[in-house]
Amino acid sequence: MSSTSEADAESILRTVTPSLDPKRHKGQAGKIAVIGGCREYTGAPYFAAISALKIGADLSHVFCTKDAAPVIKSYSPELIVHPVLEESYSISQLSEEDQRTVQDKVLGEVDKWMERFDCLVIGPGLGRDPFLLECVSKIMLLAKKSNVPFVVDGDGLFLVTNSIDLVNSYPLAVLTPNVNEYKRLVQKVLNCEVDEQNAEDQLRSLAKQIGGVTILRKGKSDLISNGETVKSVSIYGSPRRCGGQGDILSGSVAVFLSWAQQLRSGPESPSETPAILGCIAASGLLRKAASLAFTKHKRSTLTSDIIECLGKSLEDICPAS
Amino acid sequence: MSSTSEADAESILRTVTPSLDPKRHKGQAGKIAVIGGCREYTGAPYFAAISALKIGADLSHVFCTKDAAPVIKSYSPELIVHPVLEESYSISQLSEEDQRTVQDKVLGEVDKWMERFDCLVIGPGLGRDPFLLECVSKIMLLAKKSNVPFVVDGDGLFLVTNSIDLVNSYPLAVLTPNVNEYKRLVQKVLNCEVDEQNAEDQLRSLAKQIGGVTILRKGKSDLISNGETVKSVSIYGSPRRCGGQGDILSGSVAVFLSWAQQLRSGPESPSETPAILGCIAASGLLRKAASLAFTKHKRSTLTSDIIECLGKSLEDICPAS
Numbered sequence: 001m002s003s004t005s006e007a008d009a010e011s012i013l014r015t016v017t018p019s020l021d022p023k024r025h026k027g028q029a030g031k032i033a034v035i036g037g038c039r040e041y042t043g044a045p046y047f048a049a050i051s052a053l054k055i056g057a058d059l060s061h062v063f064c065t066k067d068a069a070p071v072i073k074s075y076s077p078e079l080i081v082h083p084v085l086e087e088s089y090s091i092s093q094l095s096e097e098d099q100r101t102v103q104d105k106v107l108g109e110v111d112k113w114m115e116r117f118d119c120l121v122i123g124p125g126l127g128r129d130p131f132l133l134e135c136v137s138k139i140m141l142l143a144k145k146s147n148v149p150f151v152v153d154g155d156g157l158f159l160v161t162n163s164i165d166l167v168n169s170y171p172l173a174v175l176t177p178n179v180n181e182y183k184r185l186v187q188k189v190l191n192c193e194v195d196e197q198n199a200e201d202q203l204r205s206l207a208k209q210i211g212g213v214t215i216l217r218k219g220k221s222d223l224i225s226n227g228e229t230v231k232s233v234s235i236y237g238s239p240r241r242c243g244g245q246g247d248i249l250s251g252s253v254a255v256f257l258s259w260a261q262q263l264r265s266g267p268e269s270p271s272e273t274p275a276i277l278g279c280i281a282a283s284g285l286l287r288k289a290a291s292l293a294f295t296k297h298k299r300s301t302l303t304s305d306i307i308e309c310l311g312k313s314l315e316d317i318c319p320a321s
Numbered sequence: 322m323s324s325t326s327e328a329d330a331e332s333i334l335r336t337v338t339p340s341l342d343p344k345r346h347k348g349q350a351g352k353i354a355v356i357g358g359c360r361e362y363t364g365a366p367y368f369a370a371i372s373a374l375k376i377g378a379d380l381s382h383v384f385c386t387k388d389a390a391p392v393i394k395s396y397s398p399e400l401i402v403h404p405v406l407e408e409s410y411s412i413s414q415l416s417e418e419d420q421r422t423v424q425d426k427v428l429g430e431v432d433k434w435m436e437r438f439d440c441l442v443i444g445p446g447l448g449r450d451p452f453l454l455e456c457v458s459k460i461m462l463l464a465k466k467s468n469v470p471f472v473v474d475g476d477g478l479f480l481v482t483n484s485i486d487l488v489n490s491y492p493l494a495v496l497t498p499n500v501n502e503y504k505r506l507v508q509k510v511l512n513c514e515v516d517e518q519n520a521e522d523q524l525r526s527l528a529k530q531i532g533g534v535t536i537l538r539k540g541k542s543d544l545i546s547n548g549e550t551v552k553s554v555s556i557y558g559s560p561r562r563c564g565g566q567g568d569i570l571s572g573s574v575a576v577f578l579s580w581a582q583q584l585r586s587g588p589e590s591p592s593e594t595p596a597i598l599g600c601i602a603a604s605g606l607l608r609k610a611a612s613l614a615f616t617k618h619k620r621s622t623l624t625s626d627i628i629e630c631l632g633k634s635l636e637d638i639c640p641a642s
Contacts, residue, residue: 020560020620022541025500029562056620059564069360070388074395077364078565078623311621320560320619 007224007231009284014318015270016260016281017056030057030258032251033113034121035139036154037064038087038132041125042071044154047244047303048124048251049079054310055255055285061117063110065132066090068125084109088131099131106135111142118258119149123156124247133159140166147172149257149275153250157181161188169211171226174257174275176216176250185215199223200230214275216253218246222283224276231272231280237287238294244303245290248310252282288313325521325544328552330605335639336591337581337602338377351378351579353572354434355442356460357475358385359408359453362446363392365475368565368624369445369572370400375631376576376606382438384431386453387411389446405430409452420452427456432463439579440470444477445568454480461487468493470578470596474571478502482509490532492547495578495596497537497571506536520544521551535596537574539567543604547597554601558608559615565624566611569631573603609634 018029032052037045045068049060061080062072069083084106091102120143122136137159143150149172152160157177160167161184167173177185186194186202189209195202200223207215208227217223221234257278263269270277289309290301297305339350353373358366366389370381382401383393390404405427412423441464443457458480464471470493473481478498481488482505488494498506507515507523510530516523521544528536529548538544542555578599584590591598610630611622618626 017620022558022560024560024562026562026564026566053563053623054621056561058562070392073363073392076625077367077396078563078625079364080362080564082361311618314621315619320615 005231007233007280007284009233009235009280010317012277013281013284013314016256016263016277017314017318018259018262020320027058027116030118030255031059031061031116032057032119032121032254032258033061033063033117034124034251035063035110035136036122036124036126036156037062037068037072038085038125038127038129039065039067040127042068042075043244044125044247046072046075046079047247047307048121048254050076051248051251051307051310052255053078054307055252055314057255057258061113064125082109085132085135087127087129091131103131103135103138107138107142110139114142114146114148117148118261119151119254121151121153121250121254123152123154123159124250126155126159128155128158137163137166144170149174149261151176151250151253151257153246157185161185164189164210167210167213169213171212171273172275173213174216174253174279175213176218176246176253178218178246182217200225204228204230214273214279216249216279216283218249222279224279224283226273226276229272229276231276233280233283233287235284235287236291238290238301238306240290240294240299240301242302245286245306248289248303248306249282249286252285252310253278256281285310285313285317288317325551325553328545328554328601328605330554330556330601331638333598334602334605334635337577337584337598338635338639339580339583341641348379348437351439351576352380352382352437353378353440353442353575353579354382354384354438355445355572356384356431356457357443357445357447357477358383358389358393359406359446359448359450360386360388361448363389363396364565365446365568367393367396367400368568368628369442369575371397372569372572372628372631373576374399375628376573376635378576378579382434385446403430406453406456408448408450412452424452424456424459428459428463431460435463435467435469438469439582440472440575442472442474442571442575444473444475444480445571447476447480449476449479458484458487465491470495470582472497472571472574472578474567478506482506485510485531488531488534492533492594493596494534495537495574495600496534497539497567497574499539499567503538521546525549525551535594535600537570537600537604539570543600545597545600545604547594550593550597552597552601554604554608556605556608557612559611559622559627561611561615561620561622563623566607566627569610569624569627570603570607573606573631574599577602606631606634606638609638
């Protein structure tokens, strides 16, 4: 027996998206930071960060390695890209003490910005370098200390699956696993295989077991749970499965979660948590944008084409004025 | 009692913008240089420099650090980008004497171009590196020696707020502070807090106290003063507050100020100074362009979208033929 219900994603998009007010100043519509981007991967953090801006965030930062920075910067002058992360190959010659100094420097560079961010996205294009991942696990601790929400995707999920304590019982953590990432998470945390017959119950158990974090399980329908409620989003998207769509999603969750947190202080506080609302809104918008991009570009649809449709899709659902 | 009056920005745009004459040659419609761009920031100097070209300047240079140059060059082949500035990390191993040699070299590289420029924009994406800022303060002295006007924004304002003598009594200096930058300037120079009830009088006092520099205080309405007159520009712009719009403004002020200086030698010399006219024209045009971009892109509007609308907006107000 399942208690899943299809979320009214469009209505939630309208509730969560703030009205545009000329009296507001830069930063008030959201400041997002993506932690990711290494020598090997540069597209993923760009997709996450630019999606946040295209939805309506005011500022979007990327914290990546020195090698990745010039490339990510060159994709768009709109992003603020900090070349601060380090991979093992650049520090392997150093003594243990000097390596610790490097790590402290990395953490200092991120922490001095931390309180200004409304939400982090941790993982797009992060790679799996051990030194880098150790730094990122400490960045998660810093975020928790400052009560900054974070969305974990991609290699961030690899890190978290192996060290579940990093997110355990942090109510402002959102995990956005795809099929394979979800499988590993279920195996590791619930010690069993994915049960498609009882997908909703299993997702609820998983989220509860990790202390009430919010999980968005990507699939034909997206399923979302925080260990209490389970919601699904099944709006038709696109049959194209080009890489990078998960990065749009993680960047979008970050923006909508930030906006939903601002609602909390308002008079019409919704019953669902900001994390749940953020996931529903992001899933709904991505599906609408993917569908619109597919009608234009068919088999040729790329992630950048979907990003170009985010604005129009949001405008169709929730006009700016 | 306030004597502020709303400026007729459109009429001033028409007065200031030179007619296009096939007999003129390259450079006569303006040569602008942006001093800014470091390892961390590359978008801001690009926005300022490309805006100058899009409005109608003939040549737009950027003087930035070695790390920033390839990235800024990659944004556009239209800019001339000089990788000449140095940050502490690249010279910290050097003796004091060698550091001085490096500084002299930086200043030489900038100074040999100085007399060709009609206006500088100092600050977009400059960062706050102490060695770099020391060089930039000396670049300001060189500009003053050559009577080259300059617009100070971003981290340039951080520098100037801490060393007000750099601009004091230089009538060709324009400061373009946002809410926070203005607050620090008022605290430092007037030793008090921002007084919204007497915003115009306070701005006039501030500009007078700094020896008659021109200040464009950005806000819902932009307020402009040189210690004598106070003008406002309130044309409706856009409710989007994406980062980078201040860079468009600083680049635009530089072009319009240059053009207004050419008027001085003409027969119909306007009563306001070139700096005041430049600020009014730039503020008015940015607001028109932001409004146009917003009608097209709504919440999704980014700074690049506004830059794309500069040409059309200027053409609407002041047709090229």
